[in-house]
Amino acid sequence: MGGGQSKPAADPLIAEWRKIRWGQKEEDLQFVKDYQPHNKEVKQLRVLLHGPIGAGKSSFINSVDSALRGRITDRAKTDAANSSSKTFTTKRRIYKINKGGPGTFYPFVFTDTMGIEGAEQHGICVEDIKLDMKGHIKDGYKFNPYCEISEDDQYYNKSPTLEDKAHVLVCVIDGSSSSILDDESKRKMRRVRTAARDLGIPQLVVLTKIDEACKEVQSDVKNVYKSKYIKEMVDKISKDLGFPLNCIFPVKNYASEIDTNHDIDSLILCALKQIIDSGENFVNQL
Ligand SMILES: Nc1nc2c(ncn2[C@@H]2O[C@H](COP(=O)(O)OP(=O)(O)OP(=O)(O)O)[C@@H](O)[C@H]2O)c(=O)[nH]1
Numbered sequence: 001m002g003g004g005q006s007k008p009a010a011d012p013l014i015a016e017w018r019k020i021r022w023g024q025k026e027e028d029l030q031f032v033k034d035y036q037p038h039n040k041e042v043k044q045l046r047v048l049l050h051g052p053i054g055a056g057k058s059s060f061i062n063s064v065d066s067a068l069r070g071r072i073t074d075r076a077k078t079d080a081a082n083s084s085s086k087t088f089t090t091k092r093r094i095y096k097i098n099k100g101g102p103g104t105f106y107p108f109v110f111t112d113t114m115g116i117e118g119a120e121q122h123g124i125c126v127e128d129i130k131l132d133m134k135g136h137i138k139d140g141y142k143f144n145p146y147c148e149i150s151e152d153d154q155y156y157n158k159s160p161t162l163e164d165k166a167h168v169l170v171c172v173i174d175g176s177s178s179s180i181l182d183d184e185s186k187r188k189m190r191r192v193r194t195a196a197r198d199l200g201i202p203q204l205v206v207l208t209k210i211d212e213a214c215k216e217v218q219s220d221v222k223n224v225y226k227s228k229y230i231k232e233m234v235d236k237i238s239k240d241l242g243f244p245l246n247c248i249f250p251v252k253n254y255a256s257e258i259d260t261n262h263d264i265d266s267l268i269l270c271a272l273k274q275i276i277d278s279g280e281n282f283v284n285q286l
């Protein structure tokens, strides 16, 4: 628990710094179920996830899937032994989320990527994330930490359509250890952020492992917006990476649970709703 060590001795709970209506899960669920992109050129929003190794990118996809289905799923493979050194996801993969009946899917998809690592030639190349945002990388591509995809690679898409491009960029950060994000990782993440800004792609942060970061949140996830430690973490990410505070969404991913939980779902759906809203705005401006 990286966060536990730097936690101040003072009262760990402060006045609630963001209001969330814990009882509104059903409304958020309905919003997601009813959502259809207005722009008829776009059948589905593409949400591109990136972030440090082991931050919980694959787990977030599973958590969204679980919250929407009402039972725990683990389609995107995760790695419990993933402390820091080696990324578990190496292939680019798109995840559709089943809406109930066979062959029916929600009109949004997640692209899972390899983790970012501080050291050069470790983790995903920043250039590959940029190319992926522009729609140039096809599903199944095995990321190479040493060099970006070449234009003659069979997984290179030479003429991406609007559907191939990313419509929202989500940066996933481990809330229990982001205080120790090294400078090189921060630099890489800022490069991704600048590239997305230049393309006009909306960006938000999903801050994971809030349960590991704060004991009070571990005992009751509803303490998230009263946790002094989480507030400090959100402020720090905003300062270090340049995200506005209202673009940072703390979540607890499903990790050890065998059943879904109302409050955990509420945080996941709150982040998902914002992801959909941002993507919808983006595709309508095109
Ligand atoms: N307690 C807790 N554990 C989490 C949370 N999110 C992820 N984990 C665990 O952290 C580990 C790494 O998660 P992954 O989803 O594999 O992380 P990733 O970002 O996909 O990692 P790479 O593919 O290696 O870049 C797994 O053991 C997860 O179960 C969370 O919110 N709380």
Ligand SMILES: [Mg+2]
Residues within 6 Å of the ligand: 057, 058, 059, 077, 078, 088, 089, 112, 113
């Ligand atoms: Mg992964």
